[in-house]
Amino acid sequence: MDDDRPTSPRSRATPLAPKADKDTVRRHNLSLVLRAVHDESALSRAGAAARTGLTRAAVSSLADQLIRGGFLTESGKSFSGQAGRPGTMLTPARTGPAGAGVEVNVDYVSVCVVDLAGTDRVRLTEHLDNRGEPAADVLERAARIAARAVDSAAEQDLRPVGVELALPGLVSRGTVRQAPNLGWSQVEAETLFGEAFQRLLPNSPALRVTSDNEANLAALAELWFGSPAERVEHFLYLSGEIGVGGALVVGGELLRGAHGFAGEIGHAVVDPEGPRCRCGSRGCLEQYAGQLALLRSAGLDEDSGIPGVAELERRARAGDESALGALADAGRTLGIVLSGAVNLFDPEAVVLGGIYRALTPWLAPAADRELTRRTVSGLWPPDSGRLRASSLAGDAARGAAGRVVRRVLGDPLAYA
Amino acid sequence: MDDDRPTSPRSRATPLAPKADKDTVRRHNLSLVLRAVHDESALSRAGAAARTGLTRAAVSSLADQLIRGGFLTESGKSFSGQAGRPGTMLTPARTGPAGAGVEVNVDYVSVCVVDLAGTDRVRLTEHLDNRGEPAADVLERAARIAARAVDSAAEQDLRPVGVELALPGLVSRGTVRQAPNLGWSQVEAETLFGEAFQRLLPNSPALRVTSDNEANLAALAELWFGSPAERVEHFLYLSGEIGVGGALVVGGELLRGAHGFAGEIGHAVVDPEGPRCRCGSRGCLEQYAGQLALLRSAGLDEDSGIPGVAELERRARAGDESALGALADAGRTLGIVLSGAVNLFDPEAVVLGGIYRALTPWLAPAADRELTRRTVSGLWPPDSGRLRASSLAGDAARGAAGRVVRRVLGDPLAYA
Numbered sequence: 001m002d003d004d005r006p007t008s009p010r011s012r013a014t015p016l017a018p019k020a021d022k023d024t025v026r027r028h029n030l031s032l033v034l035r036a037v038h039d040e041s042a043l044s045r046a047g048a049a050a051r052t053g054l055t056r057a058a059v060s061s062l063a064d065q066l067i068r069g070g071f072l073t074e075s076g077k078s079f080s081g082q083a084g085r086p087g088t089m090l091t092p093a094r095t096g097p098a099g100a101g102v103e104v105n106v107d108y109v110s111v112c113v114v115d116l117a118g119t120d121r122v123r124l125t126e127h128l129d130n131r132g133e134p135a136a137d138v139l140e141r142a143a144r145i146a147a148r149a150v151d152s153a154a155e156q157d158l159r160p161v162g163v164e165l166a167l168p169g170l171v172s173r174g175t176v177r178q179a180p181n182l183g184w185s186q187v188e189a190e191t192l193f194g195e196a197f198q199r200l201l202p203n204s205p206a207l208r209v210t211s212d213n214e215a216n217l218a219a220l221a222e223l224w225f226g227s228p229a230e231r232v233e234h235f236l237y238l239s240g241e242i243g244v245g246g247a248l249v250v251g252g253e254l255l256r257g258a259h260g261f262a263g264e265i266g267h268a269v270v271d272p273e274g275p276r277c278r279c280g281s282r283g284c285l286e287q288y289a290g291q292l293a294l295l296r297s298a299g300l301d302e303d304s305g306i307p308g309v310a311e312l313e314r315r316a317r318a319g320d321e322s323a324l325g326a327l328a329d330a331g332r333t334l335g336i337v338l339s340g341a342v343n344l345f346d347p348e349a350v351v352l353g354g355i356y357r358a359l360t361p362w363l364a365p366a367a368d369r370e371l372t373r374r375t376v377s378g379l380w381p382p383d384s385g386r387l388r389a390s391s392l393a394g395d396a397a398r399g400a401a402g403r404v405v406r407r408v409l410g411d412p413l414a415y416a
Numbered sequence: 417m418d419d420d421r422p423t424s425p426r427s428r429a430t431p432l433a434p435k436a437d438k439d440t441v442r443r444h445n446l447s448l449v450l451r452a453v454h455d456e457s458a459l460s461r462a463g464a465a466a467r468t469g470l471t472r473a474a475v476s477s478l479a480d481q482l483i484r485g486g487f488l489t490e491s492g493k494s495f496s497g498q499a500g501r502p503g504t505m506l507t508p509a510r511t512g513p514a515g516a517g518v519e520v521n522v523d524y525v526s527v528c529v530v531d532l533a534g535t536d537r538v539r540l541t542e543h544l545d546n547r548g549e550p551a552a553d554v555l556e557r558a559a560r561i562a563a564r565a566v567d568s569a570a571e572q573d574l575r576p577v578g579v580e581l582a583l584p585g586l587v588s589r590g591t592v593r594q595a596p597n598l599g600w601s602q603v604e605a606e607t608l609f610g611e612a613f614q615r616l617l618p619n620s621p622a623l624r625v626t627s628d629n630e631a632n633l634a635a636l637a638e639l640w641f642g643s644p645a646e647r648v649e650h651f652l653y654l655s656g657e658i659g660v661g662g663a664l665v666v667g668g669e670l671l672r673g674a675h676g677f678a679g680e681i682g683h684a685v686v687d688p689e690g691p692r693c694r695c696g697s698r699g700c701l702e703q704y705a706g707q708l709a710l711l712r713s714a715g716l717d718e719d720s721g722i723p724g725v726a727e728l729e730r731r732a733r734a735g736d737e738s739a740l741g742a743l744a745d746a747g748r749t750l751g752i753v754l755s756g757a758v759n760l761f762d763p764e765a766v767v768l769g770g771i772y773r774a775l776t777p778w779l780a781p782a783a784d785r786e787l788t789r790r791t792v793s794g795l796w797p798p799d800s801g802r803l804r805a806s807s808l809a810g811d812a813a814r815g816a817a818g819r820v821v822r823r824v825l826g827d828p829l830a831y832a
Contacts, residue, residue, distance in 0.1 A: 234673070255671075257761060259762055259793060260762070262762040264759040269755060279792045280789070281790040337685075340683075340756060340757075341760055343677075343680040343681065343684065344684070344760065345664075345671075346674050346676070346678040376586070376596070377594065377677040
């Protein structure tokens with residue numbers, strides 16, 4: 001697992017001590033300059049020197065190398081502050097190295113290509129039912145969708161240098177240990193996807209394929225790409241899909257747990273003798289507030305997928321009573337489970353993503369009431385805004401692509 | 417809140433860079449040598465040099481100053497490894513600076529004085545009922561008990577240099593925000609205790625009084641003083657008392673949460689419409705598995721306190737059916753709630769402390785069954801040992817005293 005910290009605004013990036021090996025120092029400083037420009041969106045050479053603590057001459061040499069390597073572009077005029085003397089601005093390249101993220105979920109596959117500035121440049125989503133299909137077939141189909149997205153990126157002169165898979169289950173070292181809603185167990189997802197992808201693009205260099213849990217990546221997307229005004233560094237992220245995933249972020253980093261499986265709030269027990277869950281337990285949260293339960297309880301076909309969720313939203317907006325009742329019930333159950341998580345973990349905010357994002361206006365009031373009533377610190381006043389919908393950017397494919405981009409920013413020479 | 421890291425075996429202590437201010441460097445290096453000796457229990461000067469990376473000459477000068485200040489003693493003979501040449505060993509002083517911890521709980525007050533080696537040297541516990549008493553009276557009584565313990569310590573030539581309070585509630589900046597089972601709200605515990613303590617020992621220098629949640633401190637005691645063979649750095653600690661407290665430890669450090677109130681597992685919802693809890697919510701875990709509920713459900717007087725708990729244990733040991741039934745029911749409820757916490761937080765172990773420690777043989781089987789059934793990672797096989805009783809050392813007063821000692825180890829000059 002790579003470090004997600006390199007470009008956090010909090011990280012105090014400093015030049016390496018001069019006694020480190022010369023090539024290592026240059027490599028480190030190339031990343032330092034690239035990250036400074038990325039974090040500020042645009043910087044003059046003088047600004048980059050001020051921000052990194054490197055000399056102006058060193059920054060110029062490093063910036064030139066980053067421009068030649070296709071990581072930065074230099075353009076426009078700015079005023080450097082030195083009495084009106086015009087300068088040019090460094091910006092992350094809009095072409096060249098990019099990151100690809102592939103979310104393989106229960107009823108859709110979504111692929112996203114993000115450039116070095118962090119912008120979502122290609123998005124390809126297919127709604128389909130991955131349940132009951134052999135894992136190899138699902139991953140091969142995902143690879144076909146990803147290959148198409150890579151073709152689209154190529155038309156924009158973007159070249160993904162790695163692929164990260166976002167998977168709805170327990171992911172460890174490239175393998176899906178369990179993905180109950182897909183019916184997967186011990187699936188070597190990275191290898192299967194990578195081989196299929198390579199067969200589809202035989203003339204491309206083999207891309208490094210990595211993977212993580214989808215809720216973890218959606219939480220990182222929220223952190224990296226969400227609204228700066230709403231940015232929190234300590235939150236619980238909930239991803240409503242057919243399963244209910246979750247992730248914990250502490251100080252701007254994922255809390256992974258002892259085995260990498262933290263965040264699985266979807267299997268909190270609502271009723272110990274409740275309906276059987278795909279995980280083998282009974283009465284788990286996702287049996288009450290997952291997509292299938294929500295649609296069913298609103299009188300919709302539980303297998304109607306995203307169109308069904310859109311219909312639920314439409315009915316709620318129109319004041320349909322069974323839609324509103326289903327959402328209030330699910331919101332109340334979410335609130336009860338969330339109060340336990342809030343008492344345990346004391347986050348600044350709880351962020352609702354996936355299908356919950358659009359449904360938050362109807363889920364949140366009931367959930368918020370339970371949180372106010374049950375948060376023992378008394379720090380959950382009504383309508384505090386601590387329970388909120390994720391930003392549009394907070395999705396797993398974008399987080400996955402963003403992680404690849406972060407790897408490039410962390411060591412551009414490795415991708416030159 | 418001070419840093420609990422200084423003496424963790426994981427902390428990579430290194431000498432400060434030579435350009436730092438000379439006094440700062442010496443101050444830092446005094447702590448470095450003292451902590452090295454503390455962590456190893458005994459070290460030769462050569463061993464201390466090897467462990468800290470300081471020169472032998474520097475270590476000798478620092479060790480001499482620490483001996484003069486009463487932090488280290490030098491004694492015995494050892495073989496330094498240099499072809500049988502005898503040397504002496506540095507050990508933490510058994511007299512002089514010490515830490516005092518005062519746990520003020522719902523039905524007892526326990527005071528502990530720990531020396532620089534981390535040994536529990538004085539323990540004074542009084543069982544009494546603090547419910548319904550004015551907070552100032554409770555804290556004054558605690559100060560009287562603490563003053564007696566300090567007198568005992570003085571007879572052993574130990575001089576507590578600070579007092580840390582362990583309190584059963586939400587503690588922030590010296591104030592108890594909420595302690596539902598004591599009926600406290602917004603109690604300035606540090607000030608009230610400190611003033612009472614000063615009145616009792618008018619000739620002593622005023623001691624710095626600090627405070628934290630009792631489960632946090634018990635978890636730290638488990639980490640610092642528990643069996644090295646069972647040591648884990650990522651665990652959930654549960655403290656069974658009249659309330660049920662909890663703490664999360666990640667990588668050997670407390671996870672405090674956004675406001676410092678993480679760990680409150682006692683208010684996880686078992687039944688949303690269950691009995692009213694002192695916190696204002698309904699159906700909280702402590703209404704099912706707290707001390708009062710356990711005693712009541714076993715047919716004992718819920719207010720029989722620690723003697724009642726001892727009687728419960730005796731009956732369970734004798735095979736009494738209502739005792740065994742009450743413990744199995746509470747164990748099952750604990751297991752259901754813990755499975756949610758384990759799925760969310762993915763700890764290596766769950767440690768049962770407080771009254772649960774002695775009751776673990778009868779609570780754990782039912783709890784473990786629920787954990788096996790409901791842990792979604794599948795990583796909770798039956799009887800895995802991941803659910804365990806705390807060590808005897810894992811109590812809040814000891815953790816509180818240990819924190820004061822750690823402050824001394826972190827900057828001995830401040831206490832010279």
